[in-house]
Amino acid sequence: MWLWYDWQAAAVADDEGIIHDQAVWDGFFDQRALIERLDCIANNALTPEAKTLHERFPDAKPLIHGDGQLPDAEWPLPSHEALEAVDKAAAEMTRQGVARAAGDPDRRLEHLLRASDEMRSTYLTMEARLVEWVGLFLPEVRFGKDRTSLPKRVGESDSLEMLAKHLDVQVPDEGPSKSEWKSLREWGESTGTFKGKLDRLENAVRELTEQHLPSLSIMLGPLLAARLCVEAHGRMRLARLPAGTVQVLGAEKAFFHHLKTGADPPKHGHIFMHPWISRSPRWVRGKIARTMAAKASIAAKIDAFEGTPWTQDDVDLMDNRVEEIKAAHPKPPRRNR
Amino acid sequence: MLSWAIRLEGRALWTENADPGTATYGESLRRFGGIEFRRWDPSRSKLGAGIMRTRRDKSLLLPKEGSTVLYLGAGHGTSISHLHDHLCGEDNDLGGRIIAVDLAPRCLRDLLHLAKARPGLVPVLGDARKHSAWGVLLPRKVDWLFQDVAQSGQVEIFIDACRRFLSLDGTGLLSLKAASERWTGEGEDALFAKVQMQLSKSGFVVEECIELTGYEDNHVLFVTRRVE
Numbered sequence: 001m002w003l004w005y006d007w008q009a010a011a012v013a014d015d016e017g018i019i020h021d022q023a024v025w026d027g028f029f030d031q032r033a034l035i036e037r038l039d040c041i042a043n044n045a046l047t048p049e050a051k052t053l054h055e056r057f058p059d060a061k062p063l064i065h066g067d068g069q070l071p072d073a074e075w076p077l078p079s080h081e082a083l084e085a086v087d088k089a090a091a092e093m094t095r096q097g098v099a100r101a102a103g104d105p106d107r108r109l110e111h112l113l114r115a116s117d118e119m120r121s122t123y124l125t126m127e128a129r130l131v132e133w134v135g136l137f138l139p140e141v142r143f144g145k146d147r148t149s150l151p152k153r154v155g156e157s158d159s160l161e162m163l164a165k166h167l168d169v170q171v172p173d174e175g176p177s178k179s180e181w182k183s184l185r186e187w188g189e190s191t192g193t194f195k196g197k198l199d200r201l202e203n204a205v206r207e208l209t210e211q212h213l214p215s216l217s218i219m220l221g222p223l224l225a226a227r228l229c230v231e232a233h234g235r236m237r238l239a240r241l242p243a244g245t246v247q248v249l250g251a252e253k254a255f256f257h258h259l260k261t262g263a264d265p266p267k268h269g270h271i272f273m274h275p276w277i278s279r280s281p282r283w284v285r286g287k288i289a290r291t292m293a294a295k296a297s298i299a300a301k302i303d304a305f306e307g308t309p310w311t312q313d314d315v316d317l318m319d320n321r322v323e324e325i326k327a328a329h330p331k332p333p334r335r336n337r
Numbered sequence: 338m339l340s341w342a343i344r345l346e347g348r349a350l351w352t353e354n355a356d357p358g359t360a361t362y363g364e365s366l367r368r369f370g371g372i373e374f375r376r377w378d379p380s381r382s383k384l385g386a387g388i389m390r391t392r393r394d395k396s397l398l399l400p401k402e403g404s405t406v407l408y409l410g411a412g413h414g415t416s417i418s419h420l421h422d423h424l425c426g427e428d429n430d431l432g433g434r435i436i437a438v439d440l441a442p443r444c445l446r447d448l449l450h451l452a453k454a455r456p457g458l459v460p461v462l463g464d465a466r467k468h469s470a471w472g473v474l475l476p477r478k479v480d481w482l483f484q485d486v487a488q489s490g491q492v493e494i495f496i497d498a499c500r501r502f503l504s505l506d507g508t509g510l511l512s513l514k515a516a517s518e519r520w521t522g523e524g525e526d527a528l529f530a531k532v533q534m535q536l537s538k539s540g541f542v543v544e545e546c547i548e549l550t551g552y553e554d555n556h557v558l559f560v561t562r563r564v565e
Contacts, residue, residue, distance in 0.1 A: 006473045042470040064469060064473065065476065066468065068500070078476050086474060087474075090459050090461055090474055091459060093461075093462070094460045094461055097445070098442045098446050098449060101443075
C-alpha cells in the first residue's frame with residue numbers, strides 16, 4: 001500500500017494503482033496556509049491530509065508526489081485554479097527567500113569588507129597626492145610621522161601663507177592661484193572626510209565580524225577574520241575548508257603557479273598579515289603559518305557550528321606555542337651546499 | 338518564422354514582446370508589421386546561441402507553445418524572457434508555465450521583477466539537486482527541460498532531473514560548461530565525448546551536440562531525447 005501526497009491532496013493506493021481513499025484540500029486561496037504546506041513538503045513532513053490518511057492506513061508507505069517508487073495511478077492532481085494559486089505562492093516564497101538573503105551576515109560582510117578595501121585604496125591615493133601637492137609649494141616641509149593631520153590643516157587654511165604658518169615653514173616665492181588653492185584645499189578636505197569614512201567602515205566590519213566569527217576574531221583580529229571569511233565565500237564554507245587551504249587563502253596566484261610549474265608552494269596567504277607570522281623570522285614563518293591555519297580552521301568550525309567561542313586564554317596558549325616554535329628554531333637553517 | 342512568436346531576420350533572432358514597451362536586459366526593440374519584437378542576443382543566452390548554431394530544424398530546440406517547462410539554472414532571466422515570449426505570450430494568453438529554478442538570491446531578484454510583468458513564469462529559489470523542495474510544483478511530467486548550472490556534477494544533476502521530470506520522448510537540453518568539471522588532462526573534446534557516452538548509457542538519445550564557441554566559449558549544448 002502506498003500513501004501518495006502533495007500540497008493539496010493525499011491518496012492511498014495499492015500496488016496496482018487502484019485508489020482506496022483520498023482527501024483533497026481546497027483552502028488554497030489562503031496563501032499563508034499554502035506556503036506552510038510547501039515548506040512542510042520541502043522538509044519531507046506529512047501534510048494534514050496525509051496525516052489523516054496515515055491514521056486510517058497505518059501500513060501505507062507515505063511518499064511525496066513524483067517519487068520513483070510510487071505506482072502509476074489516477075492521483076488527485078491539482079486543478080487549474082490550484083495550480084495558479086501555487087504558482088503565486090511559489091513566487092511569494094521566492095520573494096521571502098530573496099528578502100532573507102539580506103539577513104545573511106556573509107553577504108553583508110562581503111560588501112562591507114570590499115567597500116572598506118576600495119575606500120582604503122582611494123584614501124591612500126588621495127593622501128599621497130596631497131602630500132606631493134603640498135610638497136611642491138612648500139618644499140621645506142618634511143612629513144615624518146605626522147601625515148595624518150595634514151588633510152585637516154590644509155582644509156582649514158584659507159591660503160598657502162596660512163598653511164605655511166601652521167606648518168612652521170617659510171612662505172615660498174611661487175604660490176598657487178586663487179582657484180588652484182581652492183582646489184588643493186578641497187582636496188585636503190575630502191581626504192580628511194575619506195579617512196573618517198574609512199574608519200567608520202572598518203569599525204562596522206569589526207563589529208559584524210566579532211558577532212559572526214567570535215573565535216576567529218579573537219584569534220586573528222576581526223579584520224583578518226573577515227577577510228578569510230569573505231575569501232572563502234562564507235562562514236560555513238570556511239569551516240569546511242581544510243587547514244591547508246586556509247593557510248594559502250589569498251595566495252592563489254602563487255599556489256596555482258606551484259601546481260602548474262612545480263615551483264615552491266606559498267607558505268601563507270592572507271594569514272601573513274598577522275604579526276605572529278609577519279613579525280617572525282623568515283625561516284619559521286611557514287611552520288607558524290601551518291600551526292595557525294590549523295587553529296584558525298578549528299576556530300572557524302566553532303563559529304560556524306555555534307560552539308562556545310574562544311577567549312583570550314585560548315589565544316595565549318597559541319601565543320606560547322608560537323614562541324616555542326620560534327625558540328626551537330633560533331637560527332636560519334643551513335643551505336644545502 | 339520559427340514559431341508564432343520567434344522570427345529570424347537575416348542573422349538575428351527576434352521574439353514577439355510579451356511585455357510591450359520594455360526591454361529586459363537592454364536588447365533592442367523593433368516593430369515588424371506593427372508588432373513589437375525583442376532581439377534575442379545569442380551571446381547572452383545559451384539557448385539563443387544553440388538555436389543559431391543548430392544544423393537541424395531550429396524549431397526542434399523549442400518547447401511547444403502553451404506547455405509547461407522546467408528550467409534549471411535560471412540566471413538573470415535573459416533566455417527565460419525570450420522563452421516566455423514564445424511559451425506564454427502577452428498576459429499568458431497561451432497558458433504556458435515556466436518553472437525557473439536557481440540557487441542565487443541575486444539572480445532571483447531579477448527574475449522576480451521579470452515574473453511580475455510576465456504571468457506564467459514561476460521563479461523558484463532552490464537547489465536544482467533538491468527536487469523535494471520544488472518538485473511538487475510540477476504535477477505532471479514536462480516535455481521540455483533546460484539545464485544551465487555551472488557547477489560540478491552537471492551531468493548527474495541533469496540525468497536525475499530528467500528521470501524525475503521529463504516525459505518519455507521529451508526534449509532535454511543540457512548546456513555543459515567544460516570548466517566546471519574536473520580537469521582530466523585529456524582536453525575538452527574528450528570530456529564532451531565522455532558526457533555523450535554517459536548520456537546515451539542513461540537512457541537518452543543525444544540528437545545533437547552544438548558547440549557554442551564564438552557565442553560562449555568552452556560550452557556545448559547537448560540536445561537529448563529521453564527514450565527510457
